[in-house]
Amino acid sequence: MTADALSAWSIIQTASLTDETALVQRLVAGAALDAPARAAVVSTGADLVKRIRASAKPGLMEVFLAEYGLSTDEGIALMCLAEALLRVPDAETMDALIEDKIAPSDWGRHLGKSASSLVNASTWALMLTGKVLDDREGGIVGTLRGAVRRLGEPVIRTAVSRAMKEMGRNFVLGETIDKAMDRAEELEAEGYTYSYDMLGEAARTEADARRYHLSYSRAITAIARAAKGNDIRTNPGISVKLSALHPRYEIAKRERVMEELVPRVRALASLAKAAGLGFNIDAEEADRLALSLEVIEATLTDPALKGWEGFGVVVQAYGRRAGAVIDWLHALATKLDRKIMVRLVKGAYWDAEVKRAQVLGLESFPVFTRKQSTDVSYIANARKLLSLTDRIYPQFATHNAHTVAAILHIAKAQGLTAMDYEFQRLHGMGERLHDIVLTDNATRCRIYAPVGAHRDLLAYLVRRLLENGANSSFVNQIVDEDVAPEQVAACPITAVERLAAIPSPALKTAPGLFGARKNSKGWDLTDAADLSAIDAARAPFQDARIDAAPRLAGRVVGGPRLPVLNPATGALIGHVTTAGLPDVDT
Numbered sequence: 001m002t003a004d005a006l007s008a009w010s011i012i013q014t015a016s017l018t019d020e021t022a023l024v025q026r027l028v029a030g031a032a033l034d035a036p037a038r039a040a041v042v043s044t045g046a047d048l049v050k051r052i053r054a055s056a057k058p059g060l061m062e063v064f065l066a067e068y069g070l071s072t073d074e075g076i077a078l079m080c081l082a083e084a085l086l087r088v089p090d091a092e093t094m095d096a097l098i099e100d101k102i103a104p105s106d107w108g109r110h111l112g113k114s115a116s117s118l119v120n121a122s123t124w125a126l127m128l129t130g131k132v133l134d135d136r137e138g139g140i141v142g143t144l145r146g147a148v149r150r151l152g153e154p155v156i157r158t159a160v161s162r163a164m165k166e167m168g169r170n171f172v173l174g175e176t177i178d179k180a181m182d183r184a185e186e187l188e189a190e191g192y193t194y195s196y197d198m199l200g201e202a203a204r205t206e207a208d209a210r211r212y213h214l215s216y217s218r219a220i221t222a223i224a225r226a227a228k229g230n231d232i233r234t235n236p237g238i239s240v241k242l243s244a245l246h247p248r249y250e251i252a253k254r255e256r257v258m259e260e261l262v263p264r265v266r267a268l269a270s271l272a273k274a275a276g277l278g279f280n281i282d283a284e285e286a287d288r289l290a291l292s293l294e295v296i297e298a299t300l301t302d303p304a305l306k307g308w309e310g311f312g313v314v315v316q317a318y319g320r321r322a323g324a325v326i327d328w329l330h331a332l333a334t335k336l337d338r339k340i341m342v343r344l345v346k347g348a349y350w351d352a353e354v355k356r357a358q359v360l361g362l363e364s365f366p367v368f369t370r371k372q373s374t375d376v377s378y379i380a381n382a383r384k385l386l387s388l389t390d391r392i393y394p395q396f397a398t399h400n401a402h403t404v405a406a407i408l409h410i411a412k413a414q415g416l417t418a419m420d421y422e423f424q425r426l427h428g429m430g431e432r433l434h435d436i437v438l439t440d441n442a443t444r445c446r447i448y449a450p451v452g453a454h455r456d457l458l459a460y461l462v463r464r465l466l467e468n469g470a471n472s473s474f475v476n477q478i479v480d481e482d483v484a485p486e487q488v489a490a491c492p493i494t495a496v497e498r499l500a501a502i503p504s505p506a507l508k509t510a511p512g513l514f515g516a517r518k519n520s521k522g523w524d525l526t527d528a529a530d531l532s533a534i535d536a537a538r539a540p541f542q543d544a545r546i547d548a549a550p551r552l553a554g555r556v557v558g559g560p561r562l563p564v565l566n567p568a569t570g571a572l573i574g575h576v577t578t579a580g581l582p583d584v585d586t
Helices: 003-014 020-031 035-054 060-067 073-085 091-102 117-133 139-169 177-188 206-226 251-275 286-300 322-336 350-360 371-386 401-413 431-441 458-468 492-497 528-541 581-585
Strands: 193-198 237-240 278-281 311-316 340-345 392-397 422-426 444-451 546-548 561-565 572-577
Touching: 003 286, 003 322, 020 371, 020 492, 035 401, 035 431, 177 193, 177 206, 177 444, 193 206, 206 237, 206 251, 237 251, 251 278, 251 286, 278 286, 278 340, 286 311, 286 322, 311 322, 322 340, 322 371, 322 392, 340 371, 371 392, 371 401, 371 492, 392 401, 401 431, 422 431, 431 444
Parallel strands: 193 237, 193 444, 237 278, 278 311, 311 340, 340 392, 392 422, 422 444, 546 572
Antiparallel strands: 561 572
């Protein structure tokens, strides 16, 4: 590695739990937006919000979450239902699930509140279904409702299932890659490009990994038909999850991962190169970050990929190491004398990252604990990417009007053209925002489009709801007329500067989880710093040999003295002398 790459790698390896306050202060400085710049960005963002609200086609996700956010019992019930319904095995369980999640909720208070007729119609259906399923009322009314419930359960079951599948259709472009590409043609004609994502979570078995690899290979072959331009940035692309290509994608199996996974990624990348497609490696959980970068480096150094500028990496701004990852990728691209794509996203596993750190007993979190800090990180790292366009083609995935306004402001100040970077959005979200930006600024815009059967939708859908369902979410607030446009597009840098404490007091780190009783310290066995500390503590005992023998009050006769070996390595640990019959008699 070069000196720059080694420096960034050192941070990546050791700084997963770096001090949040100091880091956010550095990011505020890195965002480099003074008071006039902040005011200009907020003004542009607020104008975008007003134009989105005035639009005749707000996105279904924005309208839905404005009415049923995760701050309401009804929103939580719907999320639980969406997450579970499509994998319920039988009708009886499905009926019980619908009754459990719909009947207790107060749907009537949402009736007629939404600007969307589709959402209002859904509210009517949910309210009536809830009343039919509610059996708390006795007497003749209760008896009649019981009869309607029994007779109507198949109808309710079918209706709710279809409603959830229709919701899924709004977030999945097609059940097959061919169907997805057919649906994509309409927006491609308007200037959009696509990045396809084959739905499915991590491989659990080798058979899973081979199936996903075949699915990716077939998808690349199919998408190649739409890659008609010489500029790879104008062609469609594909996103790949490393965890889908290996059943033991974890640091404990590093040697096996490098031996088995790298050839699979290289094979897919070679297919994409030959087809003229973009090829992005998706970001996953923080404990896999360093391993993913090793796989990426091993893939990019393949001579067969020399000179190819279609390889891309996703970086999550909520991660405290995001800036170091970008520095490392730039150093790697410089070393290999090529350009790579970097897609900057907010991050999709925040809840899981927080929970994992608490369960393991870690002293801090690998992610920022406030949404404003993540937004600041995004802007600071967007500026970094826009300053590294000699080796990086920045891709900004966002549905936030303030973030879009900040990127446009920074790009203009740096003298960049609309061809030097692109915006991205999820299929089914942020449509109007990106329509406006594409029309007004002639920037490129790519749509991240999931492809797959509805049975594979669940985990993806729930991640989207968790990301965007909170009250503070931009997607939640965008169509809520009670929230002023200037508040929706408020500057996160100013918000962070006004905080009494940057770490969120609502999130307890592992040592303080149990109040007065101090929690035990944990170790992260995927973290290089923790592993080094454990190795250092073990070092004094490295060559020690342990002898075990019976401990008796009298004379020990003992049996044979046997060697004890480490079952993992075969190394000699010590010896044990067994007890003999005379020792037992003693």
